[in-house]
Amino acid sequence: MASNSASQILAITKTAPYSKPRASRFLQSRKPYLNLCCLSQKFSNDNALFCLPNSKSFLLAKELEERNSNNHSPTLREICQDHVPGNVLRRLEEVGYLVPTDVQREALPVLFSGNDCILHAQTGSGKTLTYLLLIYSQINPKKSAVQALIVVPTRELGMQITKVARMLAAARHMDPELEQKSYTVMALLDGGMLRRHKSWLKAEPPAIVVATIGSLSQLLEKQIFKPDSLRVLVVDEVDFLFKSSKQVSSLRKLLTSYSSCNNRQTVFASASILQHRRFIHDCIQQKWTKGDVVHVHVNRIMPMPACLYHRFVICGRKAKHQVLLSLLQSDLPESGIIFVGEQSEKSKKSGQASSTTVLIDFLRASYEGPLDILLLEEDMNFNSRAASLTDVRKGDGYLLVSTDIVARGIDLPETTHIYNFDLPKTAIDYLHRAGRTGRKPFSDKKYYVTNIILSEERFVLQRFENELMFHCEELIMETQG
Ligand SMILES: Nc1ncnc2c1ncn2[C@@H]1O[C@H](COP(=O)(O)OP(=O)(O)OP(=O)(O)O)[C@@H](O)[C@H]1O
Numbered sequence: 001m002a003s004n005s006a007s008q009i010l011a012i013t014k015t016a017p018y019s020k021p022r023a024s025r026f027l028q029s030r031k032p033y034l035n036l037c038c039l040s041q042k043f044s045n046d047n048a049l050f051c052l053p054n055s056k057s058f059l060l061a062k063e064l065e066e067r068n069s070n071n072h073s074p075t076l077r078e079i080c081q082d083h084v085p086g087n088v089l090r091r092l093e094e095v096g097y098l099v100p101t102d103v104q105r106e107a108l109p110v111l112f113s114g115n116d117c118i119l120h121a122q123t124g125s126g127k128t129l130t131y132l133l134l135i136y137s138q139i140n141p142k143k144s145a146v147q148a149l150i151v152v153p154t155r156e157l158g159m160q161i162t163k164v165a166r167m168l169a170a171a172r173h174m175d176p177e178l179e180q181k182s183y184t185v186m187a188l189l190d191g192g193m194l195r196r197h198k199s200w201l202k203a204e205p206p207a208i209v210v211a212t213i214g215s216l217s218q219l220l221e222k223q224i225f226k227p228d229s230l231r232v233l234v235v236d237e238v239d240f241l242f243k244s245s246k247q248v249s250s251l252r253k254l255l256t257s258y259s260s261c262n263n264r265q266t267v268f269a270s271a272s273i274l275q276h277r278r279f280i281h282d283c284i285q286q287k288w289t290k291g292d293v294v295h296v297h298v299n300r301i302m303p304m305p306a307c308l309y310h311r312f313v314i315c316g317r318k319a320k321h322q323v324l325l326s327l328l329q330s331d332l333p334e335s336g337i338i339f340v341g342e343q344s345e346k347s348k349k350s351g352q353a354s355s356t357t358v359l360i361d362f363l364r365a366s367y368e369g370p371l372d373i374l375l376l377e378e379d380m381n382f383n384s385r386a387a388s389l390t391d392v393r394k395g396d397g398y399l400l401v402s403t404d405i406v407a408r409g410i411d412l413p414e415t416t417h418i419y420n421f422d423l424p425k426t427a428i429d430y431l432h433r434a435g436r437t438g439r440k441p442f443s444d445k446k447y448y449v450t451n452i453i454l455s456e457e458r459f460v461l462q463r464f465e466n467e468l469m470f471h472c473e474e475l476i477m478e479t480q481g
Pocket residue numbers: 076096097098099100101104121122123124125126127128129270271408409410411413435439440441442
């Protein structure tokens with residue numbers, strides 16, 4: 001039922017298939033178009049009651065009701081039809097991307113209408129595909145210039161995004177118009193061969209560049225890479241890049257001196273944008289984005305995916321290895337990531353073995369399950385890091401022992417269990433570590449995040465629970481020591 005009464009209150013009595021949170025998100029996603037400055041909402045048992053302050057509320061109610069009665073949710077093809085080239089759409093369907101995730105459904109119309117955008121949605125929610133579809137809607141493969149740039153914090157994330165971008169462009173032969181020219185994607189990442197990239201950029205610039213800020217800055221400063229023809233600039237894991245003091249000045253230069261926000265569409269993406277109002281204010285003030293930048297904030301009341309089940313075990317420091325082993329034996333993960341804290345400089349200097357090395361040695365000696373035990377940490381060289389990830393991706397199952405280097409953006413959808421062998425430093429780090437599991441958008445499976453903590457760390461975990469609004473259940477085990 002909808003009412004266009006003077007009080008501008010509308011009641012929607014049937015929320016299905018729009019559950020309360022979905023109905024709420026739907027209205028929030030319309031906010032930028034409708035300029036609803038004080039949207040408020042209340043829920044009773046089965047009813048959603050929305051109070052909308054302007055005259056468009058009636059139309060909005062009708063749209064929502066119509067969707068409820070038709071049970072219509074647009075497919076990815078329907079959303080992208082008039083924007084993304086046919087060959088990319090066919091490729092999407094070939095690889096099984098048919099139904100949009102929430103962030104794709106909410107953000108793509110905003111992006112296709114030309115707005116700058118802050119994509120703020122849970123880990124594993126499909127932000128990568130969202131901005132790649134925008135890029136494919138904007139670039140012209142016949143033009144010989146870099147038209148889209150994606151900036152990422154790590155080489156590993158850069159390689160992953162490059163692979164998805166290339167995968168989407170792989171169906172060139174199916175479109176006769178594009179037979180002669182294809183979308184080329186260059187990975188300009190730390191640890192790469194800059195000399196080769198220089199020649200490539202000079203000879204025939206790729207349409208899309210995926211770059212870490214360090215490598216990119218070198219080429220920008222030498223004017224080998226000129227972002228004059230940039231149509232889209234994406235900064236992925238934006239909060240992380242702005243947090244790192246080494247990278248922030250290069251990033252600011254890229255956003256304002258090397259290119260202007262008026263000539264490009266700018267997209268910032270992350271699952272965690274702390275103080276987002278302040279960030280949006282900065283975006284506009286500092287001219288990182290245009291003034292009408294849209295904040296697409298999905299699942300604002302639930303920062304982490306609902307499919308994650310959080311647990312903790314309290315034990316003594318010496319019992320941690322044995323507790324982990326017992327957990328592995330009882331959980332029987334299909335694949336898991338074990339996060340270990342980074343070794344301090346002091347401990348490195350004193351020649352102590354790192355926690356990762358000690359743990360890997362322990363697991364190799366004691367774990368008798370079927371999973372491959374692999375290591376990935378900053379101190380490894382780039383080739384070994386790449387080899388570890390290749391092994392993880394091609395194997396039948398893995399236990400990856402890692403530091404926070406894989407905590408941001410890395411997509412290993414087969415991971416069913418996360419173990420925090422050491423607690424992360426902040427709630428935001430917890431969110432990203434936990435988000436390495438639960439990465440199958442339409443699965444209703446449960447995924448497990450287990451924290452092995454000392455009794456004095458319970459209050460830290462409690463703080464994370466309050467900040468991130470989740471509940472962590474205690475697990476009692478025999479081997480707690
Ligand atoms: N529409 C879709 N249908 C099915 N799977 C999808 C769809 N969109 C994305 N995915 C899959 O969801 C997984 C997570 O996507 P993605 O890596 O983009 O997450 P993200 O939002 O960037 O997460 P993070 O914040 O952790 O970086 C990937 O395995 C991707 O293939």
